Amino acid sequence: MTQEEHTMKHHIRPMADYQAKNFLWSVSEDGKVATITLNRPERKNPLTFDSYAELRDLFRSLSYASDIKTVVITGDGGNFCSGGDVYEIIGPLTRMTMPELLAFTRMTGDLVKAMRNCPQPIVAAVNGVCAGAGAILAMASDLRLGTPDTRTAFLFARVGLAGADMGACAILPRIIGQGRAAELFYTGRAMTAQEGQAWGFFNTLHEPDSVLREAQKLAGQIANGPMFAHSMTKKAMHQEWSMGVDEAIEAEAQAQAICMQTQDFRRAYDAFVAKQKPVFQGD
Numbered sequence: 001m002t003q004e005e006h007t008m009k010h011h012i013r014p015m016a017d018y019q020a021k022n023f024l025w026s027v028s029e030d031g032k033v034a035t036i037t038l039n040r041p042e043r044k045n046p047l048t049f050d051s052y053a054e055l056r057d058l059f060r061s062l063s064y065a066s067d068i069k070t071v072v073i074t075g076d077g078g079n080f081c082s083g084g085d086v087y088e089i090i091g092p093l094t095r096m097t098m099p100e101l102l103a104f105t106r107m108t109g110d111l112v113k114a115m116r117n118c119p120q121p122i123v124a125a126v127n128g129v130c131a132g133a134g135a136i137l138a139m140a141s142d143l144r145l146g147t148p149d150t151r152t153a154f155l156f157a158r159v160g161l162a163g164a165d166m167g168a169c170a171i172l173p174r175i176i177g178q179g180r181a182a183e184l185f186y187t188g189r190a191m192t193a194q195e196g197q198a199w200g201f202f203n204t205l206h207e208p209d210s211v212l213r214e215a216q217k218l219a220g221q222i223a224n225g226p227m228f229a230h231s232m233t234k235k236a237m238h239q240e241w242s243m244g245v246d247e248a249i250e251a252e253a254q255a256q257a258i259c260m261q262t263q264d265f266r267r268a269y270d271a272f273v274a275k276q277k278p279v280f281q282g283d
Contacts, residue, residue: 015065018058022051024076025058032069032223033216041077044129046085052108052133059114069223069282071118072215073137074125078208080150083132090159105165108133112166115140116238119231121222125215126150127208131190136166139175139201142234145215146202151190158188174241176201226264227282 015034016027024037036055038045047055062068075081084090093101115122115137124141131153138144138152146152154172156163163169163185173181176199184191196202206214222230232255240248259265264280271278 011064012066013064014067015061016067018061020054020058022048022054027068028216028220030220030223031067033072033219034068034070035072035074035212035216037074037076038081039076041075041079043085044079044082045075045077045134046082046088047133048085048088049104052111056107056111056114059111059118062118062120065120068120069227070219071120071122072125072212072219073122073141074212074215075127075134079128080124080126080130081132081134081137082129083134083155109166112136112140112171119227119234121219121230121234123215123219123222125212126152126202127211131155133166136168139168139171140166143218144196144202145211145218146193146196146205147208147211148193148205149208150193150196150202150205152193152196152201153188153190154184155188155190157186170241175199224280226259226262226268226280228262228264229259232259 014031016031018025018034020036024035024039026035026037027033028035036058038047038051040046062071093104096104121143122141124138124144126138126144126146127150128147130138130146130150132155135152135154154163154165154168156165163181168185169181172184175181176196180199183189191199191201193202193205197205204214236248236252236255240251243251263283264278267280268278
């Protein structure tokens with residue numbers, strides 16, 4: 001075994017038994033779908049310095065998970081996430097030096113980078129309040145399921161800050177359009193669930209008591225698909241934002257040629273010939 005193979009083998013590991021410290025972590029019976037639950041319901045699940053950092057590290061580690069195929073993120077107690085904790089984050093930020101502030105904003109941005117770069121599709125089950133950094137977590141997910149009463153607010157202007165936070169000015173306009181994003185950034189108002197669905201932010205809306213179940217069901221369906229190919233799709237959708245059309249077409253030609261060498265591609269062909277449904281294994 002080469003040193004590189006040894007190093008890769010050392011890093012790739014199961015994560016079903018991950019022990020979360022600042023939120024809840026659970027895994028489906030088949031071991032494929034992990035659910036992250038922000039669990040400070042008495043404060044509408046705000047983030048802290050520690051939860052930011054742990055989420056960043058967790059999504060980075062998921063790049064090496066041998067078992068987890070998709071991730072669901074949600075909030076406890078009828079709300080998704082109210083953003084950065086006013087007392088544990090906002091207050092201390094007003095007393096920090098510029099180097100300290102930049103270290104913080106880079107750290108929060110690294111969470112979004114980790115979410116976009118982990119190979120697993122992320123499904124957000126967004127209930128109730130979804131504000132500030134909470135709205136960013138939903139935005140950075142691959143798919144979003146909401147409830148009829150979900151209110152999503154990129155409220156930075158209301159606290160004297162720019163809408164330029166954790167990649168929002170790059171990502172949100174690509175989801176809902178430049179003009180709609182500009183309105184939300186400049187006014188800080190909440191986007192209704194109905195607007196969110198019409199604008200493409202939410203894939204579907206569900207009743208509060210079923211949104212998590214529906215998100216986990218969707219994540220399970222994705223997890224049973226060709227996961228290597230899914231990870232290539234996620235990477236392509238992210239990287240092609242900065243490519244011209246010709247470069248994107250070439251990148252996709254290379255990506256698809258790689259996928260055509262996977263066993264899942266052969267399994268799909270063999271199943272079609274046998275008039276059966278393919279059973280993908282992710283390799």
